[in-house]
Amino acid sequence: MKNKIKSIAAAVAATALLGTMSMSVSATTVDDVVAAARGAGFLEEYVQTLQNFLNTSHYTSSQYDTMIGMLSSAGDDMDEIAMQYFGKTVAQMKGEAQDEADKTGKPVDDSFLVDIVDQMKDEDVINIVNKIIETGKDLGLDITAEKKGDKNYIITVKDKDGNIQLVTPVGKLIDRTGYAENVSGTDEVNGAMAVSVAVTAAGCAGALALMLKLRKNEE
Amino acid sequence: MSKKNVKLMIATPFVMLAVCGGIIVGTGAVPVQKISKALEVVFSADSSHGKISEIKYTEKEVESQLDDGNKIVYPSFGLQYATLKIDSIDLEAPVIFGSSEELLQQGVCQYIGSVVIGEKGNVVLDAHCNTFFLNLGDVKAGDEIVLTTSYGEFKYKMTESKLFKETDNSLISPTKDDRLTLYTCYGNLLGPTEDRLAVICELVEKKFYN
Numbered sequence: 001m002k003n004k005i006k007s008i009a010a011a012v013a014a015t016a017l018l019g020t021m022s023m024s025v026s027a028t029t030v031d032d033v034v035a036a037a038r039g040a041g042f043l044e045e046y047v048q049t050l051q052n053f054l055n056t057s058h059y060t061s062s063q064y065d066t067m068i069g070m071l072s073s074a075g076d077d078m079d080e081i082a083m084q085y086f087g088k089t090v091a092q093m094k095g096e097a098q099d100e101a102d103k104t105g106k107p108v109d110d111s112f113l114v115d116i117v118d119q120m121k122d123e124d125v126i127n128i129v130n131k132i133i134e135t136g137k138d139l140g141l142d143i144t145a146e147k148k149g150d151k152n153y154i155i156t157v158k159d160k161d162g163n164i165q166l167v168t169p170v171g172k173l174i175d176r177t178g179y180a181e182n183v184s185g186t187d188e189v190n191g192a193m194a195v196s197v198a199v200t201a202a203g204c205a206g207a208l209a210l211m212l213k214l215r216k217n218e219e
Numbered sequence: 220m221s222k223k224n225v226k227l228m229i230a231t232p233f234v235m236l237a238v239c240g241g242i243i244v245g246t247g248a249v250p251v252q253k254i255s256k257a258l259e260v261v262f263s264a265d266s267s268h269g270k271i272s273e274i275k276y277t278e279k280e281v282e283s284q285l286d287d288g289n290k291i292v293y294p295s296f297g298l299q300y301a302t303l304k305i306d307s308i309d310l311e312a313p314v315i316f317g318s319s320e321e322l323l324q325q326g327v328c329q330y331i332g333s334v335v336i337g338e339k340g341n342v343v344l345d346a347h348c349n350t351f352f353l354n355l356g357d358v359k360a361g362d363e364i365v366l367t368t369s370y371g372e373f374k375y376k377m378t379e380s381k382l383f384k385e386t387d388n389s390l391i392s393p394t395k396d397d398r399l400t401l402y403t404c405y406g407n408l409l410g411p412t413e414d415r416l417a418v419i420c421e422l423v424e425k426k427f428y429n
Contacts, residue, residue, distance in 0.1 A: 045332035045392060048331075048333060048334065052296075055283070161275070163275045165296060167331075193245055196241045196248070200245065202241075
């Protein structure tokens with residue numbers, strides 16, 4: 001559940017970022033967008049994802065402004081939940097977690113964000129993701145959210161030419177690194193299965209025919 | 220023995236062969252595929268890792284300068300921009316920026332939420348446990364791990380290994396120190412698992428070509 005929440009927040013952040021990329025007009029830099037994401041309380045992993053994406057993308061300052069607007073809006077939504085249930089803004093909660101991490105020397109405990117996301121209903125998250133997807137369409141981006149297990153999504157962003165710009169998990173951030181499913185091998189297995197079924201069926205039919213013939217001979 | 224019974228006796232072995240053969244092919248297809256994949260991993264250290272044709276990525280590199288003056292090249296998602304070498308387990312593999320099911324079949328993938336190699340922080344790489352990271356668990360403390368890019372070479376020393384659950388993000392989170400985190404599935408070579416093995420390494424030497 002916590003991961004789902006994180007993933008939702010991540011998806012919202014990632015989509016918000018992506019969606020904003022191809023819009024608008026202004027005088028802002030990548031650093032401003034990253035600072036806005038950080039200020040809105042997004043997990044550092046998602047802030048880093050945004051920064052990595054923007055490092056190789058070129059947008060106008062107005063487009064950056066749009067991104068900031070999207071991030072702020074997403075941050076406001078989360079702030080509303082945070083204030084309602086915890087009496088603090090996301091930034092305040094993140095600041096406290098950062099202070100604690102500085103004291104202990106351990107990584108920042110991001111469970112506060114999970115707690116916030118936990119308070120959100122599934123429909124709320126899905127609605128936000130859908131809005132972002134629709135916004136992406138308006139901007140010429142093809143954003144898709146593929147459900148991968150319980151409350152986990154993979155968000156894929158493509159440009160108008162179908163080139164993948166970003167794939168980011170929403171929910172579980174850890175990759176599935178178990179046995180690698182061989183895509184081409186799957187067809188081979190399916191083919192072998194079909195042959196197996198056909199040969200076995202033919203064999204069974206033959207056996208039945210032999211039994212009937214044998215019985216007839218005995219009579 | 221009648222003529223009819225002779226025909227039946229001749230036909231019976233073929234019928235039985237068809238039934239048994241069909242069953243053997245059906246039950247053996249998946250295991251054979253898995254074994255062949257494992258053999259492919261073991262005997263194809265220098266196999267090519269071609270991109271999956273249907274997937275299109277925008278291959279871009281953007282040169283930039285770090286605060287310390289060293290030059291770095293930012294890769295776009297899906298670009299192979301480094302090589303990972305671990306002599307102790309005889310591994311040399313391509314490192315791809317970003318991760319997806321398709322990319323994991325082509326090489327070692329870098330978590331998109333981690334810093335680019337050469338930047339300060341936690342570089343997080345992962346790969347399948349039955350392919351590139353088959354022997355990750357054999358890496359011992361003190362072993363050298365080398366990441367080579369077009370802009371520099373970065374040497375790490377393995378410090379510790381940890382087991383963690385797939386729901387635990389703490390080891391892939393950003394860090395203030397320069398480190399490399401490698402992880403893969405643990406405990407089940409031929410299927411999905413919730414357990415992960417992480418190998419944590421500290422940066423011991425960095426050489427920018429500039």
